[in-house]
Amino acid sequence: MNPSQKTREQIFKAAQDGDTEQLNHLFGAGMVSSPMGIQDLQSVKNWALSQASQHGHLNAVENLLNRGAEIDSFGGNALGVAALNGHTQVVSYLLDHDADIHTEEDNALLNAAENNHLETVKVLIERGADPEAQDGQALLGAAFNDAKEVVEYFLIELSLDVSPNNQQRLKDNNASYALKVLAMRDDIATPEPAPAPTRTLKRGLL
Numbered sequence: 604m605n606p607s608q609k610t611r612e613q614i615f616k617a618a619q620d621g622d623t624e625q626l627n628h629l630f631g632a633g634m635v636s637s638p639m640g641i642q643d644l645q646s647v648k649n650w651a652l653s654q655a656s657q658h659g660h661l662n663a664v665e666n667l668l669n670r671g672a673e674i675d676s677f678g679g680n681a682l683g684v685a686a687l688n689g690h691t692q693v694v695s696y697l698l699d700h701d702a703d704i705h706t707e708e709d710n711a712l713l714n715a716a717e718n719n720h721l722e723t724v725k726v727l728i729e730r731g732a733d734p735e736a737q738d739g740q741a742l743l744g745a746a747f748n749d750a751k752e753v754v755e756y757f758l759i760e761l762s763l764d765v766s767p768n769n770q771q772r773l774k775d776n777n778a779s780y781a782l783k784v785l786a787m788r789d790d791i792a793t794p795e796p797a798p799a800p801t802r803t804l805k806r807g808l809l
Contacts, residue, residue, distance in 0.1 A: 607643070614647055615651055615654050630670060648673075652674070653681050659692070659693055664697070682703075683710050684714075686720070686723050694727065698726075705732070712724065717744030717748045717750060719753050734763055743778075754780060770782075770785070
């Protein structure tokens, strides 16, 4: 293994472990002993940011962004993998630093929803993610994976509209819980018709 490759793997390991002390060492003395080209170095920082985000290491995420890692690199992978694993603090931090919430058609929201990470879903929605992106795929993903809390949030709290096509997809995939919640919501939303007033016949005078 050449020195550059060894240093690269050490950086990725430090990012996965959230070891900021090791990151500081590797980007200092480590870079001197095994120099990388500028383009290669940028790619390493970007991939390390994804590794730190995936494992929920906020300090390492901050460290790498301060070193020039590109927050939306690899199609917004850092935000996407943080959401996938329910690392809400990291998601919030990335959004605070201008991560694009709509990258890959709001893929971060889909990742959080289908894995039942309710708090992460709420943060993404509050920050502007579109629950109807990809033709409502976030709800479908949650329903197909039986992510009940997220299903309830979408259908009850957000009153998300479900197209006839998506209702059929729920049926085709036996998403029974989502269908049950949807039916319950629609029953509540549709008031029963008021009973017709009864007419009292007055007897005529004899």
